[in-house]
Amino acid sequence: MHGNPMNIPPVSIAAAKAALVEQFGVPALRRRATMLWGPRGVGKSSIVRQVAADFGVPLVDLRLTTIEPVDIRGAIYADEQLEQTVWFPPEFLPRADQPQGILFLDELTAADQRLQISAYSLILDRRVGRYALPDGWLVVAAGNASFHGAVSHDMGTALADRMFHFNVQAVIDAFLEHAVREGFAPEVMAYLKVRPDKLDDTQAQLAADHLVGASPRGWEDVSNVLKAALSEEARRVFVQGRIGAANAAEFFGVLRELQAGADVLKLLAAKPGADTLALLPKTLDGLYGLVYGLLAACTDAPTLLRAIEIVEQLPEVRGAVPLSLAEAQTLAMELLLQKALASGLEAAVFDSAAYRRYAERRRA
Numbered sequence: 001m002h003g004n005p006m007n008i009p010p011v012s013i014a015a016a017k018a019a020l021v022e023q024f025g026v027p028a029l030r031r032r033a034t035m036l037w038g039p040r041g042v043g044k045s046s047i048v049r050q051v052a053a054d055f056g057v058p059l060v061d062l063r064l065t066t067i068e069p070v071d072i073r074g075a076i077y078a079d080e081q082l083e084q085t086v087w088f089p090p091e092f093l094p095r096a097d098q099p100q101g102i103l104f105l106d107e108l109t110a111a112d113q114r115l116q117i118s119a120y121s122l123i124l125d126r127r128v129g130r131y132a133l134p135d136g137w138l139v140v141a142a143g144n145a146s147f148h149g150a151v152s153h154d155m156g157t158a159l160a161d162r163m164f165h166f167n168v169q170a171v172i173d174a175f176l177e178h179a180v181r182e183g184f185a186p187e188v189m190a191y192l193k194v195r196p197d198k199l200d201d202t203q204a205q206l207a208a209d210h211l212v213g214a215s216p217r218g219w220e221d222v223s224n225v226l227k228a229a230l231s232e233e234a235r236r237v238f239v240q241g242r243i244g245a246a247n248a249a250e251f252f253g254v255l256r257e258l259q260a261g262a263d264v265l266k267l268l269a270a271k272p273g274a275d276t277l278a279l280l281p282k283t284l285d286g287l288y289g290l291v292y293g294l295l296a297a298c299t300d301a302p303t304l305l306r307a308i309e310i311v312e313q314l315p316e317v318r319g320a321v322p323l324s325l326a327e328a329q330t331l332a333m334e335l336l337l338q339k340a341l342a343s344g345l346e347a348a349v350f351d352s353a354a355y356r357r358y359a360e361r362r363r364a
Contacts, residue, residue, distance in 0.1 A: 038168030041217025100136030109143030186292035261286020
């Protein structure tokens with residue numbers, strides 16, 4: 001592929017997963033392979049594993065850049081009865097006694113072109129040599145195009161015409177939903193809520209000819225660094241080494257604002273009313289730092305109830321510049337309710353006088 005030939009609209013990683021779930025549920029569609037195009041770290045591999053887990057079926061994950069062409073075709077041997085040479089298929093391909101599952105051909109476009117020929121046989125004909133893929137298996141491939149800044153070999157139109165194609169892109173809302181579910185560091189979620197353009201800076205990275213840049217996978221690693229008990233110096237070194245010096249400098253600058261703008265522990269301990277209002281942040285960074293910080297802190301019913309009281313007071317904040325207080329309040333209440341539902345604490349929310357007042361104002 002040359003330039004940017006994608007003539008299909010981008011979809012979020014969540015939408016791609018939902019489509020794969022529906023595809024696997026329809027036997028006729030399951031016999032047609034799907035290709036996931038997208039930048040590094042967007043979550044292509046993760047959703048394929050999730051779909052297999054959702055259906056409780058086996059997943060065969062072939063990282064094509066780590067195997068040789070003969071690994072897929074198998075080993076040749078002499079059959080004296082037939083007086084012919086025949087092929088033993090490899091043990092990792094799905095067996096006939098495994099009626100359904102997902103065969104994942106990862107890094108398809110980066111693989112050696114000799115290996116791609118064997119992979120294409122599985123995609124086009126669902127067989128290679130004497131081996132035939134069982135009917136109930138879905139083939140999913142994934143890879144990068146040249147404009148994603150990765151090693152990529154061209155895909156011919158004959159192969160492309162035998163597949164469904166999803167143009168998967170990083171979408172901030174879908175990423176933040178994933179981050180909330182996985183318990184990312186609240187500082188990372190707050191930063192990306194305010195700086196969504198920093199979720200994936202592949203194009204800027206390529207333009208500047210930089211090796212290291214930000215990606216969704218990179219921010220997950222940054223989250224793990226922040227949650228680890230590292231020294232300040234080590235934390236800075238690891239973050240710089242994962243998302244690049246310029247991105248790290250901006251992130252740590254915002255991190256200082258987050259830490260100065262909202263002390264979640266003090267807020268949780270403060271009395272409702274004037275004491276709480278005095279501690280509420282007055283900057284956008286601090287506002288979203290508070291939202292995700294409260295979300296992380298809510299591990300029991302009393303903390304959840306107090307967090308709702310704090311969020312109820314957000315519209316009272318008066319800062320030097322106008323803030324999106326209603327938007328932040330709505331986001332916070334939705335996230336707290338989602339966490340309550342996931343934790344079995346929904347009764348505490350609905351019994352909260354602060355939440356009932358908020359809900360009544362929303363209805364009005």
